[in-house]
Amino acid sequence: MSSQATLLFDAPGPRARLRNHALTVLALVALLAIAWFIYVRFDEKDQWAPEIWQPFIEARTWTGFILPGLIGTLKAAALAAVFALLFGAVFGLARLSDHRWVRVPAGVVVEFFRAIPLLLLIFFIFYLLPSLLGGGDYILFALVAGLTLYNGSVLAEVVRAGVLSVPRGQSEAAYAIGLRKTGVMVRILLPQAVTAMLPAIIAQLVVLLKDTALGFIVSYVDLLSMGFRIIPPNFPGALIPAAIVIGIIYIGLNMLLSAFAQWLEKRSRRSRKSSARPIAPPSAIPSLGPGAGPPSDVVTLK
Amino acid sequence: MDELIEYGPYLWEGFQVNLGLSAVCAVLSLVLGTILVSMRVSPTPVLRAAGTAYVNIVRNTPLTLILAFSALGLSDQIGLVFSEEPSTNGFWLVVMGLSAYTACFVCEALRSGINTVPFGQAEAARAIGLTFSQSLRMIILPQAFRAVISPLGSVMIAMIKNTTVAIAAGYLADVAFKMKDTFDTTGVSIPIFIGIALAFMAVILPIGLFTGWLAKRLAVAR
DSSP states (O other): OTTSOOSSOOSOOHHHHHHHHHHHHHHHHHHHHHHHHHHHHHHHTTTTOHHHHGGGGSHHHIIIIIHHHHHHHHHHHHHHHHHHHHHHHHHHHHHTOSOHHHHHHHHHHHHHHHHSOHHHHHHHHHHHHHHHHOSSOOHHHHHHHHHHHHHHHHHHHHHHHHHHTSOHHHHHHHHHTTOOHHHIIIIIIHHHHHHHHHHHHHHHHHHHHHHGGGGGTTTOOSHHHIIIIIHHHHSTTOHHHHHHHHHHHHHHHHHHHHHHHHHHHHHHHHOOSOSSOOOOOTTSOOOOOTTSSOOGGGSOOO | OHHHHHHHHHHHHHHHHHHHHHHHHHHHHHHHHHHHHHHHTSSOHHHHHHHHHHHHHHHTSOHHHHHHIIIIIIIIIIOOOSOSSHHHHHHHHHHHHHHHHHHHHHHHHHHHHHHHSOHHHHHHHHHTTOOHHHHIIIIIHHHHHHHTHHHHHHHHHHHHHHGGGGGGGTOTTSHHHHHHHHHHHHOOOHHHHHHHHHHHHHHHHHHHHHHHHHHHHHOOOO
16 A cells, blocks of 8 residues: 555655655654543543443443434434435426426425525424414424425435436437336336435435434434433533443444445446436535546545 | 514624634634645555544534534533633634534545546656645645535535534524524514525525636636
């Protein structure tokens, strides 16, 4: 690895090797200094005391607090994911409609919900529902509805891009053999578009899962509320250990989903079943078209 | 409409906080993101690993957790205090958390920009004897920045929308908090919500249009 030539640097000569070794030592010292600084600051406040870490190796902390919180998070994420996919499918296809009276309102809805901050939307729904429907517990509903409208709008764009990414010859050929509009969409375009969309959809679901943490602000009992509101009073002083433990759970979940998305993308790049190329996830960077640069595997950017 | 007019100045104060947060975070996250991407492509494995670990950890953590941890953990427990004044302290805690979070996305955008720079550019830079840092600074990054102006615009737009999560850091001054506060006293008001949504759009849409225009204008002709 270190002796390989890459985009930015050659196999180093004697001087560059010396410089790289010096840089490595410097970087190591700097990183160790930062780690040491954090360790000392935590130590001064007794954050390494075994008593406050003890609860996290006991089963009842997990069964009584962390797992119920995780279930709360996953419940909100699963509900929102299902509704957002439905919303995205409906509005994405509506934006492709031939009828202006369908296309334009769908476009306005999608653009509106994509542009407003998600937290404002959740607050608004949270306060709107009791005044419309009377008292009750609308926390989960407001969270799921907010997540659905925002992520659904992003997914609508993904669906639209996915269908548009199927080469035009496919629908022309389908019309030529006599299929109608619905038949072309359902039998030809959508099956190919779904393959192209999947990586982008999973990437958006990672965003959705991360955004369920906003439930903390409207006092929904999720993993984050457990870590910051419910565990610390029960185990005095355990706020930082709790935050670190739930942080690791969030990071692990998201990395699993991301790895799944990458695997899907690789698979659909290889697959010849679809003539559509995988589209970039909405939060990612649009590629500059073929030939804009070297394929990414040429560059060693590990 | 009456509520919007009555509470307008109060909400506008909050919106200015969001604008202030956005401005400071934009600068800090661009600087930090550039440092991170330099680490991630450097010839030093230690720096590369550190950069990759930072980006993967912070990018996969919910922003709400980062901000709540900054306030409840780092500030209250560890004693990281920017200012004795609680509101100033809250402001800088949000700036720290949001910049640390946004920097990851800036880094990833720039990294994909580096991938668009043709191989020949770096080879030519090496051929005329530029070192790694020289070729990164004078050849690669300028072209990478120009290639990702519009994605960087999207990152900045997401950051501006994320300033509303400031409540999670216990910083109760931004427009999301003020909207909630207003709803607590007057009940829900659709004009207020629409007004704030339009205010955000008035900031976000020009940024999208401007970065799109800039990206076209500065595109590297190849």
